[in-house]
Amino acid sequence: MDIPGLILAPVLVLYAILMSILFFYILNLFYLALLGWKKRDSLLATAKPRPADLPRVTVQLPIYNEWYVSARLIDSAARLDYPRELLE
Known part of the structure; x- marks a missing residue:
């Protein structure tokens, strides 16, 4: 039985899940920033x-x-x- 592998596998899976969530969060942040940058003139001219x-x-x-x-x-x-x- 490979004890380090049994401990390391769930940690790597959890790490991959968290990194993918973080990636999509940052991708959404850049998308919203791009939308705000494109519409900045209309937002400022209220x-x-x-x-x-x-x-x-x-x-x-x-x-x-x-x-x-x-x-x-x-x-x-x-x-x-x-x-x-x-x-x-």
């Missing part, structure tokens, strides 16, 4: 939503003992790229 489609939002600024960042936070909130009539 239209902005109309103001009628945007929800009304409330901007809350949680400030507690924030002496150093409160001015920057308020300035950033004032410069939001969102329609003013939809801000509460």
Whole structure:
């Protein structure tokens, strides 16, 4: 009876199965990357939503003992790229 062969055969079969799964996974990854590369222009050129489609939002600024960042936070909130009539 060949003991090393009995141990090595299942290990090699498991290794081959795992490598084939990994191969198809990487092949699928390259396929998806190629599709994304071909359609990158259409993906980047998305239209902005109309103001009628945007929800009304409330901007809350949680400030507690924030002496150093409160001015920057308020300035950033004032410069939001969102329609003013939809801000509460």
